[in-house]
Structures are given as C-alpha cells and as structure tokens.
Amino acid sequence: MGFDRPASLLTDSQRAYLLGEKDEYRPSTERKVRRRVQQRLAASAADYGLLTGDSIAPAFEIDFERVGSTLPDSDLRRALVGQVAFAYKTAAATGFDGDRVVKEGVEQGKQDELAALIEQLDESPETLTIKQLGKLSEAGELDERSFRDMAESAAPKAENHRYADGISEERAEVIADVFVNFAASITPKDEK
Secondary structure, eight states: OOOOSOOSSSOHHHHHHHTTOSOOOOHHHHHHHHHHHHHHHHHHHHHHHHHTSTTSOTTOOOOHHHHHTTSOHHHHHHHHHHHHHHHHHHHHHTTSOHHHHHHHHHHHHHHHHHHHHHHHHHHOGGGOOHHHHHHHHHTTSSOHHHHHHHHHHHHHHHHHHHHHTTOOHHHHHHHHHHHHHHHHHTSOGGGO
16 A cells, blocks of 8 residues: 555545555445445545635635645646546536536636736736736736736746746846747737
C-alpha cells in the first residue's frame, strides 16, 4: 500500500483494492467495498458542485493555486485530466451529453476566474500579471489604452519574476518588449 497522501475521495484500503494490491475479498465484502467506493464517488461529485459554486461562504475562498501546488506538475496534470474524464464518463453514463457538461464546466471556471480578475482589477490592479491583463482585455473589461498602460507598468514586474525562474535579464527584456509591443498593436489607429 504505502500511499503518501491522506484519505480523501478514497481511503488507502480502497486505493489498494482498485490497484489490485489488496488480497481478494469474500464476495459479500467485495460488494460492500464497491458500494462504499461508489457512494464516495457520488458524494465527491456533489462536493465538486459545492466547491465551484456560488454557495461557498465568502470568508472561505479556495486558493486553487495552493491546492494545485501540493502535487508535482505531472501528477497534477494527470489528476486534473482524470477529474475531467470522470465528469465526462459519469455524464455520458447517466444520460447527459458529456461534451456539453465538460464545456459548461470550462465556461463556469472561466467566468469564475474572470470575476476574480475583475475584483483584483478593482482592488489592487498593480498585482495583475500581463497574462491576467490580457484575459481582462479579451473579455472587454479593459480598453486598449488601459491595457497598454497597465502592461507597460507590469513589464518590469514580469522581468523580475522571470529572473527567479532562471531566465536571463536580456531574455526578460525581450519578453517585456513583446508584451508592450503587443499592447501597442491592439490599440485602434485613432487612439494612437
């Protein structure tokens, strides 16, 4: 067994069973294990609706970045793909259009992200990254002039952030210039 993570959706014993690492159960015990796993899966599906819905108390804001940072990138990607695959399979098996359910989930996630970015724009615009500014601009929440001005002020911040990731100062300057030039290129001619 030896799983190095706490029980969550599944217990360590259930994980071992699903991976074939657990000794065979008697038929009646095996039915109980299957039923309990299915009950946990149904409860977790309902919990995902709670965790991504509007009913969460404002005092409890989920830090998705922190949640994601607890796993190595390869494990996180596999887990996220697994969640989407689980949603698709469950939707299809219960008579829903799996593609539509996944698409609606993606749209809800984008709307939630945009709402958080708009709040950040209102409360602390200086903390927005160039990528976040681009998303706000694409959604029509920033006019081109505001985007350009904010991107220019964010460029040095982007350079400093990149240095920590091992990119040279020269490369960071090129990245900053690309973003500033992009901002200028999307400005309508009558505004230039």
